[in-house]
Amino acid sequence: MERTKGARLGIALSERLSFLIKSGIFLSICGATLFIALASSYPAVRDTLHKVRHSLAVVPCH
Amino acid sequence: MLLGSPLRAEEINIYFKTSPKVEFLRPYADPAILSLLVTAADGRALERGSVKIRLDAPKSGGFFSTDFPFVEGTRLTELRLPLRQGRANWKYLFPIRGEYNLFVEVESADGKKAGKDFQIKINENGYKWFLLGGFCLGLFLFGFVAGRVFTAIGRKASLVVLITVLALVRNEVSVLEAQEPAKVVGTVRLEIDPATVGKPTRVRWSMDDGGLGAKSMIALTLTITHLEESKVIFAVERVPVAGEFAMTFQFVDGSEHSVVAVAELRGQAPVRTEHRVSVTAVEPPATAAIPAIALFLFVIALGLGTGRWSKLRLAKR
Numbered sequence: 220m221e222r223t224k225g226a227r228l229g230i231a232l233s234e235r236l237s238f239l240i241k242s243g244i245f246l247s248i249c250g251a252t253l254f255i256a257l258a259s260s261y262p263a264v265r266d267t268l269h270k271v272r273h274s275l276a277v278v279p280c281h
Numbered sequence: 282m283l284l285g286s287p288l289r290a291e292e293i294n295i296y297f298k299t300s301p302k303v304e305f306l307r308p309y310a311d312p313a314i315l316s317l318l319v320t321a322a323d324g325r326a327l328e329r330g331s332v333k334i335r336l337d338a339p340k341s342g343g344f345f346s347t348d349f350p351f352v353e354g355t356r357l358t359e360l361r362l363p364l365r366q367g368r369a370n371w372k373y374l375f376p377i378r379g380e381y382n383l384f385v386e387v388e389s390a391d392g393k394k395a396g397k398d399f400q401i402k403i404n405e406n407g408y409k410w411f412l413l414g415g416f417c418l419g420l421f422l423f424g425f426v427a428g429r430v431f432t433a434i435g436r437k438a439s440l441v442v443l444i445t446v447l448a449l450v451r452n453e454v455s456v457l458e459a460q461e462p463a464k465v466v467g468t469v470r471l472e473i474d475p476a477t478v479g480k481p482t483r484v485r486w487s488m489d490d491g492g493l494g495a496k497s498m499i500a501l502t503l504t505i506t507h508l509e510e511s512k513v514i515f516a517v518e519r520v521p522v523a524g525e526f527a528m529t530f531q532f533v534d535g536s537e538h539s540v541v542a543v544a545e546l547r548g549q550a551p552v553r554t555e556h557r558v559s560v561t562a563v564e565p566p567a568t569a570a571i572p573a574i575a576l577f578l579f580v581i582a583l584g585l586g587t588g589r590w591s592k593l594r595l596a597k598r
Contacts, residue, residue, distance in 0.1 A: 234433050241431040242585050249581050250574060258570035272348070275416060276378075276409040277573045279346040279565040281478055281534055 293327065293387055293395040294320045307406045308348075312374040312513050319367045319387050326367025329390035334369075335359045338531075339379025339403075344572050347377040350565045351479035352533045357381075359481065360528030363521055372516035374507075376533040378405040417580045424581035428588020434596040471542050471554040477561040481529040486542045486554070488524045500545040501526050508537045508557075519545065535562020 362369040386396040500519040
């Protein structure tokens with residue numbers, strides 16, 4: 220498996236570890252976005268996505 | 282559909298049905314007409330008497346929440362209706378999916394009592410499951426593409442910098458009117474206690490003694506309407522009342538509702554009373570959404586793994 224080289228930092232990551240790190244960051248951002256979209260009480264988001272939450276059947280709204 | 286309940290067959294039989302049939306009812310779609318038929322042992326309708334009705338919401342389904350988690354397992358309505366030719370009818374809009382429990386207690390004119398529980402299973406709207414499936418498919422494809430992008434084959438991989446500006450979450454508690462004042466129109470009063478989602482609210486209509494007279498002849502029509510959705514969520518029509526009608530009712534949505542009472546008396550013009558109710562919303566805790574978010578993240582992760590697998594498989598060929 221090819222190794223990832225962080226030339227600037229002088230570190231080398233295996234491709235698998237690199238994938239895990241990228242996926243971890245990606246999932247964290249997705250989780251935060253979903254949380255804000257579906258569970259936050261921020262009025263602008265809450266009102267805009269009100270019907271979306273109801274449409275998804277498993278997302279609590281009221 | 283007729284849910285029969287031969288209850289102590291030698292005395293009183295109670296039958297319950299909905300229109301449309303239970304299998305066609307969906308949460309927060311259209312109100313159903315709920316009907317009770319009470320007969321004596323000989324099969325003839327019980328001419329005089331009353332029924333006490335108690336409707337409880339489905340209990341929490343476990344891992345996933347419904348749209349209205351505060352409503353789950355709570356009392357929705359409790360009222361007493363007089364029997365007319367052995368029948369009692371009312372309209373109700375079921376708010377969530379699941380199995381409701383309807384307890385009916387009949388009291389005949391000669392003091393005989395009988396009670397029975399009915400289970401009403403309301404299925405979720407099919408289009409909601411369809412939309413949920415579509416949403417999950419979209420998330421899966423999103424994860425699939427990301428999985429392929431993140432998998433480096435034959436070239437130097439680099440960490441992808443993902444920057445997202447996230448809005449700040451601000452908690453805001455909606456505090457609406459604390460008290461709904463009694464509205465008096467002439468001699469008629471329509472009183473509604475402060476309404477909060479998740480708690481039954483007392484609704485009382487009454488007519489003073491010195492009012493329009495002939496109290497026993499009053500036919501009362503009471504309608505509760507969700508104003509934003511323009512949906513009737515509860516109604517009883519032309520119920521004979523002796524100057525007073527009271528019930529407890531849970532408003533499940535934190536928005537404005539209208540309660541309209543129309544009293545009809547023989548030889549008199551109908552007396553209409555309307556009351557606007559601002560229901561205090563109770564937002565579920567953010568943690569209530571965690572099971573759903575966990576499901577969505579799982580689907581994305583599945584897409585990530587599948588995307589990586591597909592790219593590696595292609596590279597090995």
